[in-house]
Amino acid sequence: MLKRAIPYPTYHLFNYLREVIIIIGGYSVYMFVRNFVGADLDNLALDNAAKVIKFELSIGFFWEPLLQDWAFNSAKSLLVFFTWGYIFLFFPVILTTAAILYTKDRPKYRYYRNVVLLSFVFALIIFAAFPLAPPRFLPEYGFIDTLAQFGPAWYTSRDAADYYNAFAAMPSLHFGWTVLFGFLFYRTGKPPLRIWGVLYPTLTFFIIIMTGNHYVIDSVAGGIVVLSSFLLYEAILRYQATLHPLLARRFHRQSANS
Numbered sequence: 001m002l003k004r005a006i007p008y009p010t011y012h013l014f015n016y017l018r019e020v021i022i023i024i025g026g027y028s029v030y031m032f033v034r035n036f037v038g039a040d041l042d043n044l045a046l047d048n049a050a051k052v053i054k055f056e057l058s059i060g061f062f063w064e065p066l067l068q069d070w071a072f073n074s075a076k077s078l079l080v081f082f083t084w085g086y087i088f089l090f091f092p093v094i095l096t097t098a099a100i101l102y103t104k105d106r107p108k109y110r111y112y113r114n115v116v117l118l119s120f121v122f123a124l125i126i127f128a129a130f131p132l133a134p135p136r137f138l139p140e141y142g143f144i145d146t147l148a149q150f151g152p153a154w155y156t157s158r159d160a161a162d163y164y165n166a167f168a169a170m171p172s173l174h175f176g177w178t179v180l181f182g183f184l185f186y187r188t189g190k191p192p193l194r195i196w197g198v199l200y201p202t203l204t205f206f207i208i209i210m211t212g213n214h215y216v217i218d219s220v221a222g223g224i225v226v227l228s229s230f231l232l233y234e235a236i237l238r239y240q241a242t243l244h245p246l247l248a249r250r251f252h253r254q255s256a257n258s
Helices: 008-036 041-059 064-074 076-088 091-104 106-129 146-150 173-187 191-210 216-243 245-257
Strands: none
Touching (some): 008 106, 041 216, 064 076, 064 191, 076 146, 076 191, 106 173, 173 191, 173 216, 191 216
16 A cells, blocks of 8 residues: 655654754763763862863863953954854854755755764763863953853853853864864865865864864864764764665765765
C-alpha cells in the first residue's frame, strides 16, 4: 500500500520546527551544565583565572591589560565600538547567516550546523571541567569592564546573567564560531565576502580581548575546539560513506559544498 505523501507546506514546517528544537535543545543542555558545575563556582572560576594569567605571563602573552589601557586612554571611541560589536557582531551575524544558508543551500547549512553542535559538545565538557572567570571580573589585574562602562545596562544586569554562563570564558566559542563562519564566507569565492571572511574573525579577536571578555589563550582554545569539531565531523562522514554507496555520494556532495 502506498504511503500518503506529507503535504509540502507541512513538510517545510516540520523541518523548521526540527531546527528550532535542535537549537533550543542545545542551549538547554548548556544551561543544565552551567547549573550542574557546583555551588562554589565563583571561587573556582576566579582561581582558574589566576592560573590562566600566570600561564600567559610565563609564555609572554599577557597582553590584555596593555591593549585595554591603550584603547581606554588613546582610542576610547574604538573601545565603545568594540563593546557594542561584542553584542551585535556575534549572534545577529551568525543567526542571519544561518537563516540565509538554510533557505539557499540546505546541505551546506546542515554541514556547518553539525560542526557547530560538535564544537558545543567539546566546549561544554571544558566549561564543566574548567570554569573560568573572564578578565573583566578581575579589576585587580588592571582589567576594565567595558560592558559595564559603555554597554547596555540590561546586558550586564543580574537578570540577564541567569541566561548565560558568566564563567565560561574557556574556550571562546565567540572567537571559534567566527573563525568557522569566516571560513564559510571566504569559501563563497565572492570578493566582498572573502574580505569579510578574513576581517570577521580578526575583528572578533580584538573585540573579545579589548572588552575584557576573554584571554588570548581562550581564543586559541576556541580555534582548536572548532578545528577538532571540523575534523571529527569529516571523519564521521567518511565512516558513514564506507557503510553505504548512497551515503558516499552524500559525503562527496557535502564536502564539495562546504
